[in-house]
Amino acid sequence: MTSTSPFTLRWGILSTGSIATEFAMDLLVDPATRNSDMRHVIAAVGSRSVESADRFVDKLKASTGPWSWGVQQGLLTETKAYGSYAEVCNDPNVDVVYVGTPVTLHHADAKMALLAGKHVLCEKCFTFDLAELDDLIAIAREKNLFLMEAVWTRFHPIAYKIQDVVFSGRLGKPKRFQADFSIDFNVDARPTSDRFLDPALGGGSLLDMGPYPSVWAMLLLYQHPDNRSTAPKFVNSYQRIYRRTNVDERSRWLLDFENLECEAQLMTDMTTHGLREATAVLQCQDGDLIIEFGPQKPSTFHIVPRNGERETYHYPIAAEQGHGLCFEADEVAQCIRDGKTESERMPLSESRVAQSWLDEVRRRGTTCMKDMKGKA
Template identity: 65%
Template sequence: MAAPYTLRWGIISTGWISTEFTEDLLVDPATRNVNDVAHVVEAVGSRSLESAQKFIDKLKAAPEPYAWGVARGALDKTKARASYQEVYDDPDVDVVYIGTPVTHHHKDAKAALLAGKHVVCEKPFTFDLAELDELIAIAREKKLFLMEAVWTRFHPISYAVQDVLASGVLGRPRRYAADFSKDFKLETKPISHRLLAPELGGGGLLDMGPYPSVWAMLTLHQHPLNTKRTPPKVVNTYQTIYSRTGVDARSRWVLEFEELGAEGILMTDMLCQNFKEGAVVLQCEEGDLVIESPPQKPGVFHIVPHEEVDGVKERSTHDYTIPAAQGHGLAFEADAVARCIRDGQTECPRMPLDESRIVQSWFDAVRKNGRTVMRDMEGTAGK
């Protein structure tokens, strides 16, 4: 058997999402039946050398399943860097993972691309569509890999849900509802918190919106009957304002998938919890598909028959919970990135840039139609 292709990562920012992503790079690939790719961390960039080194030291002391990679040298050559640019300029780094706040994504990803590095950027990809289009143009000009890190797309449950839809057992989709809500106890947080600060892209729309959106893309936009793949129309939007900082506490938007004859309502809420047993519901002619919470990392979905309608006869439950031995669940996307870069691809078929553009356009529409202090904010495209 040939040795696995090893992808060399540079990590930008040392917050919680960067921590979890990097930890998952250290998990034994065999736990997820992977033997063709592997990962090492070459550099970590922060605003100070001390912060970067502290991040690395914490990783080296991590328990199982992350200790597996530490024991096998995944952090042996990891360099602490006192600036992001030092990571971009590191010749040992193949790809840069961007884990900074959303309002920093564009400038950080742009700098990495201009330095000749492949880029994986946390969701939401950018603050607005103009920023994203500039990144795509640079990546295509330089023939570099660029992807939004929507980890949910790569989880086993996502493929299983799509297999059910492809089988035709549920028939044509009719109605969709997806909700990512969580009571963040906002009154206990300082106004500088990332969820509340406009300058950090605060509010539920950008922080939470990717998750009801990803299931709309996987179940409706990519539905086998949606052959034209025409982007759905945003036909209605509404936002509730959080008075302390003027960001959105709640956001709603309605999509129309014209070819399918289906509509979907997508919701984010920072003031209450979403319904556990039905965070995502796709209602179809012959039965319903119901995905349990949390929508970002669900483990269970159900096929539910309709009352007094021919079609699905029995309720069934399907469990694809990611076991603790596989870490947080972020390594699936990292493996996909490694394969793409190994094979010379500049775009991931599972997370195409055109689909990132569609979702980003939804966020722009909701924000610009709303009344938050971010309504007229502009990104840093062209700057």
């Protein structure tokens, strides 16, 4: 930490959906629970109507458990409820805007905030495609504003611990990696307007679930010292299409980190449960590292030496730390306090790499779908 006095950051929240609710709640968690000198205030909330925004704020004010600390400290006392996102972005009391809308709206909503002179934290995946992301990056750099993708997993204590093990060389050279985020969401029972099924909302498994296998490939392979921040070669991909709405129900892609001579297979699936014991596995020359489900918020990992006993380590998010979204909020606050326009832990260059994978999977999947339709 570079300061001993609390730094207060004033947030504007775009969307009143489930992820925006959890993020806003975690802004109310006592910073002392994570040894932080950041203080977060919710200055404004935007929804499609004032009534919806009011209900969102009232729900936050009724929070119990670890979130009641912020309520008692007055972090919601002056929160304004707006019936549009533009009003949040133009509120002079807002320092940074959190974008929690569907992925197909991320570009427009984040761009609106940047053009209004606000720093931006945007939910993953960052944008619908790389062109949209590059547009946001150009605007942020032109206006000297902070911009970051909200990949919360990167900031969890367990992520640092796992990297320490891999980068220490204890397990030897990485040889093979696989990561899977699969959950049976019972999609047949959902309406076609559901966010998982509606193409207009970025439906399918890839855009919703893809950032999580990707984050472990980025943390363990891309950031590996021997990789030298080199993007992997995209080898191939496969998508199974959900016929009711033509979104992907399953996506799989293979990467080759040539500097490491290590292949990485990543997969998402919204129709089948993944393995609980091994959501991500890095096989190395002298042993394996196994991360238990789920990849978005794991609490346990194992070290399995080639010669030796399995070691198990637990680093759960503590109950008093809420959902665990407070860590990424602290990173935003620290960067803005220190005058940084991007995070060293979640740099824009790495968002571009991961976004390019999703783009390529979709590009190849679309081509495959056209071929299949042509044969029908």
